[in-house]
Amino acid sequence: MRYFGWLVALALLFASPVYAAEPFAETSLATQGKIVVGQQVSIDVDVYVPNFFTSPPQFPLLDIPNAIVTLPDERAQNLVKSVSGEEYSGIRRTYFIIPQIAGEFTLPTASVPLAYAKVPGQSTPATVNLPAVTFVAAELPPGAEASAFSAARAQLSETIDGDPANLKVGDTLVRRVTLFATGTRAMMLPQLSFDVPDGVKLYRQAPALADNVDGSGRERGSSRTERVTYVMDREGTFTLPALTATWFDTGNMQAQRAELKPLVLVVKAKPATANAIAPDLPQAKEAPDRLSIRAILGIAITVLAALGLAFLLHRLWPRMKRWVDARKQARAQSEPTRYRELLAALNSGDAKRAYSALNLWTKAMGFRSATDWAEASNDRSVQDALAGFERDLFGPPHPPTQGSARTLASAILAWRVKYRRRDRRSFTVTPALPPLNPPLGNWQRPARNNSM
Secondary structure, eight states: OHHHHHHHHHHHHHHSOOOOOOOEEEEEEOOOSOOBTTOOEEEEEEEEEESOEEEOOOOOOOOOTTEEEEOOOOOOEEEEEEETTEEEEEEEEEEEEEESSSEEEEEOOOEEEEEEOSSTTOOEEEEEEOOOEEEEEBOOOTTOTTOSEEESEEEEEEEEESOTTSEETTOEEEEEEEEEEESSOGGGSOOOOOOOOTTEEEEEOOOEEEEEEEOSSSOEEEEEEEEEEEEEOSSEEEEEOOEEEEEEETTTTEEEEEEEOOEEEEEEOOOOGGGOOOOOOOOOOOOOSSOOHHHHHHHHHHHHHHHHHHHHHHHHHHHHHHHHHHHHHHHHTSHHHHHHHHHHHHHHTOHHHHHHHHHHHHHHTTOSSHHHHHHHHTOHHHHHHHHHHHHHHHSSOOOOOSHHHHHHHHHHHHHHHHHHHTSTTTOOOOOSSOOSSOOGGGOOOOOOOTTO
16 A cells, blocks of 8 residues: 555656746836936836747836836847746836826836747747836925926036137027936926027027937936027127026935026127228230130120020929929928927927927828827827827916926827837828829729720
8 A cells, every 4th residue: 555655646746737937027116215206217127938039028108197108219138037947038128207296106017928939949929917016206305396307417518619709790609508417308308598688689499309328428318409599680798698407316305406607799890891902913904806706606605505504494493493392391291390390399388389289290190180190099198198288288277387298298209119110010090181093903994985
Protein backbone atom coordinates (compact mmCIF):
# COMPACT_ATOMS: atom_id res chain seq x y z
CA MET A 1 0.00 0.00 0.00
CA ARG A 2 2.88 2.34 0.77
CA TYR A 3 4.38 1.87 -2.69
CA PHE A 4 0.98 2.24 -4.27
CA GLY A 5 0.53 5.66 -2.60
CA TRP A 6 3.90 6.84 -3.93
CA LEU A 7 2.99 5.72 -7.44
CA VAL A 8 -0.32 7.60 -7.31
CA ALA A 9 1.44 10.80 -6.12
CA LEU A 10 4.03 10.58 -8.91
CA ALA A 11 1.30 9.97 -11.50
CA LEU A 12 -0.65 13.01 -10.33
CA LEU A 13 2.51 15.13 -10.37
CA PHE A 14 3.43 14.29 -13.97
CA ALA A 15 -0.18 14.41 -15.14
CA SER A 16 -0.81 17.94 -13.77
CA PRO A 17 -0.73 20.71 -16.42
CA VAL A 18 2.34 22.99 -16.69
CA TYR A 19 1.33 26.67 -16.55
CA ALA A 20 3.42 28.79 -18.89
CA ALA A 21 4.47 32.33 -17.99
CA GLU A 22 2.03 35.00 -19.14
CA PRO A 23 2.41 38.72 -20.04
CA PHE A 24 1.64 41.29 -17.36
CA ALA A 25 1.75 45.06 -16.78
CA GLU A 26 2.95 47.30 -13.95
CA THR A 27 2.26 50.98 -13.28
CA SER A 28 4.14 53.29 -10.93
CA LEU A 29 4.01 56.95 -9.95
CA ALA A 30 7.37 58.36 -11.03
CA THR A 31 6.76 61.84 -9.58
CA GLN A 32 7.69 61.90 -5.91
CA GLY A 33 6.82 64.36 -3.17
CA LYS A 34 3.97 66.84 -2.96
CA ILE A 35 1.94 67.40 -6.14
CA VAL A 36 0.13 70.69 -6.83
CA VAL A 37 -2.33 71.96 -9.43
CA GLY A 38 -0.69 72.53 -12.82
CA GLN A 39 2.28 70.26 -12.07
CA GLN A 40 3.22 67.63 -14.62
CA VAL A 41 2.91 64.16 -13.08
CA SER A 42 4.77 61.21 -14.65
CA ILE A 43 3.32 57.70 -14.49
CA ASP A 44 5.48 54.86 -15.86
CA VAL A 45 3.71 51.91 -17.48
CA ASP A 46 5.79 48.73 -17.94
CA VAL A 47 4.55 45.81 -20.05
CA TYR A 48 6.41 42.47 -19.78
CA VAL A 49 6.26 39.28 -21.85
CA PRO A 50 8.17 35.99 -21.68
CA ASN A 51 10.83 35.63 -24.37
CA PHE A 52 10.40 38.70 -26.59
CA PHE A 53 7.84 40.92 -28.37
CA THR A 54 6.83 40.15 -31.94
CA SER A 55 4.57 43.24 -32.02
CA PRO A 56 5.03 46.16 -29.60
CA PRO A 57 2.25 47.00 -27.14
CA GLN A 58 -0.30 49.55 -28.36
CA PHE A 59 -0.63 51.97 -25.45
CA PRO A 60 -4.04 53.68 -25.45
CA LEU A 61 -4.79 57.39 -25.16
CA LEU A 62 -6.39 57.88 -21.75
CA ASP A 63 -8.77 60.51 -20.44
CA ILE A 64 -9.02 61.81 -16.87
CA PRO A 65 -11.65 64.43 -15.94
CA ASN A 66 -10.22 67.87 -15.03
CA ALA A 67 -6.74 66.87 -16.18
CA ILE A 68 -4.66 66.97 -19.35
CA VAL A 69 -3.23 63.55 -20.27
CA THR A 70 -0.58 63.10 -22.96
CA LEU A 71 1.48 60.17 -24.18
CA PRO A 72 4.60 61.74 -25.76
CA ASP A 73 5.91 60.32 -29.02
CA GLU A 74 9.27 59.63 -27.44
CA ARG A 75 11.26 56.45 -27.85
CA ALA A 76 10.10 53.64 -25.56
CA GLN A 77 12.51 52.23 -22.98
CA ASN A 78 13.44 48.54 -23.23
CA LEU A 79 13.50 46.53 -19.99
CA VAL A 80 14.59 43.09 -18.79
CA LYS A 81 13.20 41.47 -15.63
CA SER A 82 13.54 38.10 -13.92
CA VAL A 83 10.45 36.68 -12.19
CA SER A 84 10.73 33.31 -10.40
CA GLY A 85 13.71 32.41 -12.57
CA GLU A 86 11.87 33.32 -15.78
CA GLU A 87 13.35 36.05 -18.03
CA TYR A 88 10.88 38.73 -19.22
CA SER A 89 11.32 41.41 -21.86
CA GLY A 90 9.64 44.72 -21.15
CA ILE A 91 8.74 48.04 -22.75
CA ARG A 92 8.13 51.23 -20.76
CA ARG A 93 6.09 54.26 -21.81
CA THR A 94 5.36 57.29 -19.64
CA TYR A 95 2.05 59.14 -19.37
CA PHE A 96 2.14 62.85 -18.44
CA ILE A 97 -0.82 64.14 -16.42
CA ILE A 98 -1.38 67.82 -15.55
CA PRO A 99 -4.20 68.30 -13.02
CA GLN A 100 -6.26 71.45 -13.53
CA ILE A 101 -7.97 71.48 -10.13
CA ALA A 102 -7.16 70.18 -6.65
CA GLY A 103 -8.34 66.67 -5.78
CA GLU A 104 -7.71 62.96 -6.30
CA PHE A 105 -6.85 61.65 -9.76
CA THR A 106 -6.69 58.03 -10.95
CA LEU A 107 -5.06 56.67 -14.07
CA PRO A 108 -7.88 54.41 -15.32
CA THR A 109 -7.43 50.77 -16.07
CA ALA A 110 -7.10 50.03 -19.77
CA SER A 111 -6.30 47.12 -22.08
CA VAL A 112 -3.03 47.02 -24.02
CA PRO A 113 -2.90 44.64 -27.02
CA LEU A 114 0.43 43.07 -28.00
CA ALA A 115 2.02 39.98 -29.51
CA TYR A 116 4.96 37.89 -28.27
CA ALA A 117 6.86 34.68 -28.93
CA LYS A 118 5.07 32.32 -26.57
CA VAL A 119 6.36 29.47 -28.71
CA PRO A 120 9.67 30.04 -30.52
CA GLY A 121 9.04 30.94 -34.14
CA GLN A 122 5.38 31.82 -33.59
CA SER A 123 3.62 35.10 -32.77
CA THR A 124 0.91 34.89 -30.10
CA PRO A 125 -1.50 37.80 -29.60
CA ALA A 126 -2.30 38.82 -26.02
CA THR A 127 -3.80 41.63 -23.96
CA VAL A 128 -2.73 42.97 -20.58
CA ASN A 129 -4.64 45.29 -18.25
CA LEU A 130 -3.03 48.35 -16.72
CA PRO A 131 -3.33 48.55 -12.92
CA ALA A 132 -4.88 51.80 -11.68
CA VAL A 133 -2.65 54.45 -10.08
CA THR A 134 -3.98 57.25 -7.85
CA PHE A 135 -2.42 60.55 -6.73
CA VAL A 136 -3.65 63.71 -5.01
CA ALA A 137 -3.06 67.26 -6.29
CA ALA A 138 -3.10 70.09 -3.76
CA GLU A 139 -3.90 73.77 -4.24
CA LEU A 140 -1.06 76.20 -4.90
CA PRO A 141 0.23 77.77 -1.67
CA PRO A 142 -0.89 81.32 -0.75
CA GLY A 143 0.80 83.95 -2.89
CA ALA A 144 1.38 81.61 -5.83
CA GLU A 145 -2.13 81.69 -7.31
CA ALA A 146 -1.04 84.17 -9.99
CA SER A 147 1.56 81.78 -11.43
CA ALA A 148 0.95 81.25 -15.14
CA PHE A 149 2.24 77.66 -15.11
CA SER A 150 4.08 75.09 -12.99
CA ALA A 151 7.47 73.65 -13.91
CA ALA A 152 10.71 72.27 -12.49
CA ARG A 153 12.76 75.04 -14.11
CA ALA A 154 12.03 77.93 -16.47
CA GLN A 155 14.02 80.66 -18.17
CA LEU A 156 13.65 83.40 -20.79
CA SER A 157 16.19 84.02 -23.56
CA GLU A 158 16.25 86.23 -26.63
CA THR A 159 18.08 86.90 -29.89
CA ILE A 160 17.95 90.23 -31.73
CA ASP A 161 18.58 90.80 -35.44
CA GLY A 162 19.92 94.34 -35.65
CA ASP A 163 21.60 96.93 -33.44
CA PRO A 164 19.14 98.55 -30.99
CA ALA A 165 21.52 101.49 -30.44
CA ASN A 166 21.97 102.31 -34.13
CA LEU A 167 18.59 102.54 -35.83
CA LYS A 168 17.04 104.98 -38.30
CA VAL A 169 13.47 105.95 -39.02
CA GLY A 170 11.87 103.18 -41.11
CA ASP A 171 14.26 100.46 -39.89
CA THR A 172 13.02 97.16 -38.48
CA LEU A 173 14.30 95.12 -35.55
CA VAL A 174 13.46 91.40 -35.28
CA ARG A 175 13.32 89.90 -31.79
CA ARG A 176 12.96 86.21 -30.92
CA VAL A 177 12.07 85.43 -27.31
CA THR A 178 12.04 81.82 -26.08
CA LEU A 179 10.39 80.61 -22.88
CA PHE A 180 11.98 77.25 -22.00
CA ALA A 181 10.74 75.05 -19.14
CA THR A 182 11.27 71.53 -17.83
CA GLY A 183 8.60 69.43 -16.20
CA THR A 184 5.71 70.71 -18.32
CA ARG A 185 4.38 70.68 -21.89
CA ALA A 186 4.67 73.43 -24.49
CA MET A 187 0.89 73.89 -24.65
CA MET A 188 0.94 75.00 -20.99
CA LEU A 189 3.43 77.84 -21.52
CA PRO A 190 1.67 81.24 -21.55
CA GLN A 191 1.69 83.93 -24.22
CA LEU A 192 4.16 86.74 -23.51
CA SER A 193 3.03 90.36 -23.41
CA PHE A 194 4.94 92.75 -25.69
CA ASP A 195 4.21 96.46 -25.04
CA VAL A 196 5.62 99.25 -27.20
CA PRO A 197 5.71 103.04 -26.72
CA ASP A 198 4.43 105.61 -29.21
CA GLY A 199 6.76 105.87 -32.16
CA VAL A 200 7.35 102.12 -32.46
CA LYS A 201 5.02 99.66 -34.19
CA LEU A 202 4.83 95.97 -33.29
CA TYR A 203 4.10 93.02 -35.58
CA ARG A 204 4.03 89.52 -34.08
CA GLN A 205 3.90 86.10 -35.72
CA ALA A 206 2.28 82.90 -34.50
CA PRO A 207 4.32 81.26 -31.71
CA ALA A 208 6.37 78.12 -32.30
CA LEU A 209 5.70 75.36 -29.72
CA ALA A 210 8.03 72.39 -29.26
CA ASP A 211 8.39 69.52 -26.77
CA ASN A 212 11.41 67.38 -25.91
CA VAL A 213 13.96 69.99 -27.02
CA ASP A 214 17.40 70.82 -25.63
CA GLY A 215 17.78 73.74 -23.24
CA SER A 216 20.82 75.80 -22.38
CA GLY A 217 22.28 72.86 -20.45
CA ARG A 218 21.82 69.13 -20.91
CA GLU A 219 18.21 69.17 -19.76
CA ARG A 220 15.41 68.53 -22.20
CA GLY A 221 12.10 70.31 -21.91
CA SER A 222 9.47 72.31 -23.78
CA SER A 223 9.68 75.73 -25.38
CA ARG A 224 7.51 78.53 -26.72
CA THR A 225 9.20 80.95 -29.13
CA GLU A 226 7.65 84.32 -29.92
CA ARG A 227 8.90 86.24 -32.99
CA VAL A 228 8.11 89.96 -33.15
CA THR A 229 9.19 92.77 -35.47
CA TYR A 230 9.54 96.39 -34.36
CA VAL A 231 9.21 99.18 -36.95
CA MET A 232 10.66 102.62 -36.12
CA ASP A 233 8.18 105.40 -36.94
CA ARG A 234 10.10 108.44 -35.68
CA GLU A 235 13.41 109.42 -34.18
CA GLY A 236 14.08 109.36 -30.46
CA THR A 237 15.04 107.05 -27.62
CA PHE A 238 12.46 104.39 -26.74
CA THR A 239 12.46 101.88 -23.88
CA LEU A 240 10.69 98.56 -24.35
CA PRO A 241 9.40 97.23 -21.01
CA ALA A 242 10.90 94.15 -19.40
CA LEU A 243 9.40 90.79 -20.37
CA THR A 244 8.34 88.62 -17.45
CA ALA A 245 6.84 85.17 -16.89
CA THR A 246 5.63 84.18 -13.42
CA TRP A 247 5.76 80.44 -12.71
CA PHE A 248 5.54 78.02 -9.80
CA ASP A 249 8.68 76.07 -8.92
CA THR A 250 7.54 72.49 -8.15
CA GLY A 251 10.94 71.65 -6.65
CA ASN A 252 11.09 74.46 -4.08
CA MET A 253 7.29 74.86 -3.87
CA GLN A 254 7.36 78.62 -4.35
CA ALA A 255 6.55 81.20 -7.00
CA GLN A 256 9.39 82.26 -9.31
CA ARG A 257 9.84 84.94 -11.95
CA ALA A 258 11.71 84.70 -15.26
CA GLU A 259 12.60 88.10 -16.69
CA LEU A 260 14.36 89.85 -19.58
CA LYS A 261 15.71 93.35 -18.97
CA PRO A 262 14.17 96.39 -20.71
CA LEU A 263 15.42 97.04 -24.22
CA VAL A 264 16.48 100.58 -25.21
CA LEU A 265 16.10 101.63 -28.88
CA VAL A 266 17.98 104.66 -30.22
CA VAL A 267 16.44 105.89 -33.47
CA LYS A 268 17.98 108.62 -35.58
CA ALA A 269 16.49 110.56 -38.47
CA LYS A 270 17.02 109.17 -41.92
CA PRO A 271 19.64 111.27 -43.78
CA ALA A 272 18.30 113.40 -46.62
CA THR A 273 19.23 112.11 -50.03
CA ALA A 274 19.54 115.66 -51.46
CA ASN A 275 22.74 116.24 -49.48
CA ALA A 276 24.46 113.19 -50.93
CA ILE A 277 27.68 113.78 -52.86
CA ALA A 278 27.40 112.81 -56.48
CA PRO A 279 30.05 110.31 -57.60
CA ASP A 280 32.64 111.27 -60.20
CA LEU A 281 31.58 109.89 -63.56
CA PRO A 282 33.62 109.83 -66.75
CA GLN A 283 32.59 112.36 -69.36
CA ALA A 284 30.54 110.85 -72.13
CA LYS A 285 31.81 111.19 -75.65
CA GLU A 286 29.84 113.26 -78.07
CA ALA A 287 27.47 111.20 -80.17
CA PRO A 288 28.13 111.14 -83.90
CA ASP A 289 25.82 113.08 -86.14
CA ARG A 290 24.59 110.02 -87.92
CA LEU A 291 23.79 106.51 -86.74
CA SER A 292 25.29 103.63 -88.63
CA ILE A 293 23.14 100.97 -90.24
CA ARG A 294 24.39 98.40 -87.71
CA ALA A 295 23.33 100.63 -84.82
CA ILE A 296 19.89 101.19 -86.32
CA LEU A 297 19.47 97.44 -86.88
CA GLY A 298 20.49 96.69 -83.28
CA ILE A 299 18.01 99.22 -81.93
CA ALA A 300 15.24 97.76 -84.10
CA ILE A 301 15.97 94.20 -82.92
CA THR A 302 16.01 95.35 -79.28
CA VAL A 303 12.68 97.16 -79.68
CA LEU A 304 11.09 94.17 -81.40
CA ALA A 305 12.37 91.80 -78.69
CA ALA A 306 11.02 94.11 -75.97
CA LEU A 307 7.64 94.31 -77.73
CA GLY A 308 7.52 90.52 -78.10
CA LEU A 309 8.39 90.01 -74.44
CA ALA A 310 5.77 92.54 -73.39
CA PHE A 311 3.16 90.78 -75.56
CA LEU A 312 3.99 87.39 -74.02
CA LEU A 313 3.82 88.81 -70.51
CA HIS A 314 0.51 90.46 -71.34
CA ARG A 315 -0.93 87.15 -72.52
CA LEU A 316 0.59 84.93 -69.83
CA TRP A 317 0.42 87.22 -66.80
CA PRO A 318 -3.30 86.61 -65.95
CA ARG A 319 -2.76 82.86 -66.12
CA MET A 320 0.40 83.05 -64.01
CA LYS A 321 -1.32 85.30 -61.47
CA ARG A 322 -4.29 82.92 -61.17
CA TRP A 323 -1.91 80.01 -60.63
CA VAL A 324 0.07 81.86 -57.95
CA ASP A 325 -3.12 83.02 -56.21
CA ALA A 326 -4.52 79.49 -56.27
CA ARG A 327 -1.31 78.12 -54.73
CA LYS A 328 -1.37 80.75 -51.99
CA GLN A 329 -5.03 80.10 -51.24
CA ALA A 330 -4.51 76.32 -51.14
CA ARG A 331 -1.55 76.73 -48.77
CA ALA A 332 -3.49 79.14 -46.55
CA GLN A 333 -6.44 76.72 -46.36
CA SER A 334 -4.38 73.54 -45.94
CA GLU A 335 -4.69 71.37 -42.86
CA PRO A 336 -1.17 72.08 -41.47
CA THR A 337 -1.73 75.86 -41.75
CA ARG A 338 -5.17 75.67 -40.15
CA TYR A 339 -3.75 73.43 -37.40
CA ARG A 340 -1.01 75.95 -36.53
CA GLU A 341 -3.62 78.73 -36.46
CA LEU A 342 -5.81 76.58 -34.18
CA LEU A 343 -3.00 75.99 -31.67
CA ALA A 344 -2.17 79.70 -31.61
CA ALA A 345 -5.84 80.57 -31.07
CA LEU A 346 -6.26 78.03 -28.25
CA ASN A 347 -3.20 79.48 -26.50
CA SER A 348 -4.31 83.11 -26.99
CA GLY A 349 -7.13 82.98 -24.44
CA ASP A 350 -9.70 84.23 -27.00
CA ALA A 351 -12.44 81.56 -26.99
CA LYS A 352 -14.35 82.97 -29.98
CA ARG A 353 -11.20 83.12 -32.09
CA ALA A 354 -10.32 79.56 -31.03
CA TYR A 355 -13.80 78.26 -31.96
CA SER A 356 -13.61 79.93 -35.38
CA ALA A 357 -10.13 78.45 -35.95
CA LEU A 358 -11.45 75.01 -34.90
CA ASN A 359 -14.20 75.12 -37.55
CA LEU A 360 -11.71 76.22 -40.22
CA TRP A 361 -9.36 73.36 -39.28
CA THR A 362 -12.11 70.72 -39.41
CA LYS A 363 -13.31 72.07 -42.78
CA ALA A 364 -9.74 71.82 -44.09
CA MET A 365 -9.94 68.07 -43.33
CA GLY A 366 -13.26 67.70 -45.14
CA PHE A 367 -15.80 68.04 -42.33
CA ARG A 368 -18.76 70.40 -42.36
CA SER A 369 -18.20 71.58 -38.78
CA ALA A 370 -16.37 70.83 -35.57
CA THR A 371 -19.40 68.86 -34.35
CA ASP A 372 -19.29 66.56 -37.41
CA TRP A 373 -15.56 66.03 -36.83
CA ALA A 374 -16.10 65.10 -33.17
CA GLU A 375 -18.87 62.63 -34.05
CA ALA A 376 -16.83 61.02 -36.83
CA SER A 377 -13.77 60.69 -34.59
CA ASN A 378 -15.51 58.08 -32.38
CA ASP A 379 -13.30 59.44 -29.58
CA ARG A 380 -15.09 60.13 -26.33
CA SER A 381 -12.31 62.40 -25.04
CA VAL A 382 -12.58 64.56 -28.18
CA GLN A 383 -16.36 64.77 -27.87
CA ASP A 384 -16.26 65.63 -24.16
CA ALA A 385 -13.52 68.24 -24.66
CA LEU A 386 -15.47 69.94 -27.46
CA ALA A 387 -18.69 69.87 -25.41
CA GLY A 388 -16.92 71.42 -22.42
CA PHE A 389 -15.36 74.14 -24.59
CA GLU A 390 -18.71 74.98 -26.22
CA ARG A 391 -20.36 74.99 -22.80
CA ASP A 392 -17.83 77.55 -21.52
CA LEU A 393 -18.18 79.63 -24.70
CA PHE A 394 -21.94 79.62 -25.22
CA GLY A 395 -23.21 78.74 -21.72
CA PRO A 396 -24.15 81.10 -18.87
CA PRO A 397 -21.55 83.74 -17.95
CA HIS A 398 -18.90 82.58 -15.50
CA PRO A 399 -15.38 83.60 -14.44
CA PRO A 400 -12.90 83.25 -17.37
CA THR A 401 -10.75 80.13 -17.46
CA GLN A 402 -8.53 78.37 -19.98
CA GLY A 403 -9.14 74.89 -18.59
CA SER A 404 -11.55 73.82 -21.33
CA ALA A 405 -9.33 75.30 -24.06
CA ARG A 406 -6.29 73.41 -22.76
CA THR A 407 -8.31 70.20 -22.46
CA LEU A 408 -9.52 70.63 -26.04
CA ALA A 409 -5.96 71.31 -27.23
CA SER A 410 -4.77 68.12 -25.54
CA ALA A 411 -7.60 66.08 -27.08
CA ILE A 412 -6.91 67.52 -30.56
CA LEU A 413 -3.19 66.81 -30.23
CA ALA A 414 -3.85 63.21 -29.16
CA TRP A 415 -6.42 62.65 -31.93
CA ARG A 416 -4.17 64.14 -34.60
CA VAL A 417 -1.22 61.95 -33.59
CA LYS A 418 -3.50 58.90 -33.64
CA TYR A 419 -5.00 59.88 -37.00
CA ARG A 420 -1.66 60.62 -38.69
CA ARG A 421 0.34 57.66 -37.33
CA ARG A 422 -1.94 54.78 -36.45
CA ASP A 423 -5.54 55.01 -37.63
CA ARG A 424 -5.15 56.96 -40.85
CA ARG A 425 -5.83 53.94 -43.06
CA SER A 426 -9.01 52.99 -41.22
CA PHE A 427 -10.37 56.52 -40.71
CA THR A 428 -12.80 57.65 -43.41
CA VAL A 429 -13.34 61.38 -43.87
CA THR A 430 -16.77 62.42 -45.17
CA PRO A 431 -16.24 65.29 -47.63
CA ALA A 432 -18.21 68.49 -47.08
CA LEU A 433 -19.15 68.64 -50.80
CA PRO A 434 -19.96 65.88 -53.33
CA PRO A 435 -17.25 65.06 -55.89
CA LEU A 436 -17.18 67.20 -59.01
CA ASN A 437 -16.77 64.19 -61.32
CA PRO A 438 -18.12 60.62 -60.79
CA PRO A 439 -15.59 57.77 -60.58
CA LEU A 440 -14.52 56.34 -63.94
CA GLY A 441 -15.31 52.84 -62.67
CA ASN A 442 -19.06 53.62 -62.62
CA TRP A 443 -19.12 55.10 -66.15
CA GLN A 444 -20.39 52.99 -69.05
CA ARG A 445 -20.10 53.75 -72.72
CA PRO A 446 -23.58 54.39 -74.25
CA ALA A 447 -24.81 51.69 -76.61
CA ARG A 448 -24.26 52.41 -80.29
CA ASN A 449 -27.36 52.68 -82.44
CA ASN A 450 -26.82 50.34 -85.39
CA SER A 451 -30.22 50.99 -86.93
CA MET A 452 -28.79 53.63 -89.22
